[in-house]
Amino acid sequence: MGWFEDRGGLDGTVAVVTGGAGGLGKAITTDLAANGVRPAVLDIDAGAAGALRRSLDDRGLDAIVRHGDVRDPDALAALFTAADERWGRLDTLVNVVGGTFRAPFADTAPKGWDALLRANLSHVLHACSLAIERMRAGGRGGSIVNITTIEAHRAAPGFAVYSAAKAAVEQFGRTLAVELAPDGIRVNNVAPDYAPTDNLAKLSTGDHALADADGVRIAFPMGRVGQVTDISGCVVFLASGLSAYVTGSTLHPDGGTYASSGWFNWPESGWANHVPAPVLKAMASGEGG
Numbered sequence: 001m002g003w004f005e006d007r008g009g010l011d012g013t014v015a016v017v018t019g020g021a022g023g024l025g026k027a028i029t030t031d032l033a034a035n036g037v038r039p040a041v042l043d044i045d046a047g048a049a050g051a052l053r054r055s056l057d058d059r060g061l062d063a064i065v066r067h068g069d070v071r072d073p074d075a076l077a078a079l080f081t082a083a084d085e086r087w088g089r090l091d092t093l094v095n096v097v098g099g100t101f102r103a104p105f106a107d108t109a110p111k112g113w114d115a116l117l118r119a120n121l122s123h124v125l126h127a128c129s130l131a132i133e134r135m136r137a138g139g140r141g142g143s144i145v146n147i148t149t150i151e152a153h154r155a156a157p158g159f160a161v162y163s164a165a166k167a168a169v170e171q172f173g174r175t176l177a178v179e180l181a182p183d184g185i186r187v188n189n190v191a192p193d194y195a196p197t198d199n200l201a202k203l204s205t206g207d208h209a210l211a212d213a214d215g216v217r218i219a220f221p222m223g224r225v226g227q228v229t230d231i232s233g234c235v236v237f238l239a240s241g242l243s244a245y246v247t248g249s250t251l252h253p254d255g256g257t258y259a260s261s262g263w264f265n266w267p268e269s270g271w272a273n274h275v276p277a278p279v280l281k282a283m284a285s286g287e288g289g
């Protein structure tokens with residue numbers, strides 16, 4: 001075993017990953033499993049769950065992959081029970097499930113708000129509660145990682161309730177980190193910006209600005225959008241012993257967009273927190289679209 005594996009201490013541990021079969025979740029499950037973690041996954045996409053199960057089986061990896069809805073308390077509790085029965089321990093919980101639709105807040109109604117709170121917040125509380133009792137009973141501490149978003153840290157026009165729900169998860173995680181610190185249970189958040197996944201494409205405005213190299217260079221200090229492994233790497237770190245003294249924190253795998261908030265790297269004129277005069281002139285003359 002090398003330095004990294006030794007310090008990481010992940011081999012033989014157990015992780016529950018909600019939404020672990022597709023998008024960012026699949027990368028997280030796959031990377032945890034590659035480090036010797038035995039994953040227990042619940043995913044609403046039956047096809048993705050089946051494909052993940054087969055791919056882990058083919059590599060001889062020990063895993064539980066179930067098709068179900070994390071918003072259903074019974075399905076979530078049953079996943080934890082299955083992990084108890086198979087492995088008798090729980091070391092890591094990764095709350096991946098979340099999502100939104102785009103609409104100005106004034107055009108939305110209580111049914112939509114409730115759906116967003118259920119999709120982004122309520123199941124995180126439930127999963128944490130199920131994990132805490134097991135991690136405490138195990139006496140080895142543990143790591144809880146919530147996938148939030150950069151939109152929990154800035155205004156997000158068109159995504160008001162999603163942004164509020166994810167900010168609630170961030171704040172919940174911070175408080176939990178303090179309450180659980182004496183038990184050695186760490187709680188951290190990972191707040192991506194844009195890392196294309198199949199489902200995320202459905203939220204696109206259709207202008208494809210982030211598929212355009214110039215558009216990406218202007219918006220992302222690192223000059224590229226995220227890859228799913230940019231996020232899964234952060235989760236592996238937070239699950240591992242390498243982050244043993246990190247709790248109540250947020251990692252921002254976003255290529256620098258949280259740091260640059262509001263500043264853009266315009267072609268020719270460079271960094272500015274406003275639209276440069278030549279762009280305004282081009283817009284006025286009709287060249288700017």
Ligand SMILES: NC(=O)c1ccc[n+]([C@@H]2O[C@H](COP(=O)([O-])OP(=O)(O)OC[C@H]3O[C@@H](n4cnc5c(N)ncnc54)[C@H](O)[C@@H]3O)[C@@H](O)[C@H]2O)c1
Pocket residue numbers: 018019020021022023024025042043044045048068069070071096097098099147148149150191192193194195196197198199200
């Ligand atoms: N991809 C990004 O750029 C990005 C950016 C910021 C934040 N995020 C956050 O990261 C998380 C994952 O994003 P993603 O793009 O991978 O999304 P995704 O829609 O692909 O979801 C990941 C997985 O969760 C599963 N899932 C969705 N709802 C579920 C439910 N109710 N029960 C069980 N499984 C369910 C999906 O089937 C999918 O396999 C979300 O919380 C999202 O808000 C993503």
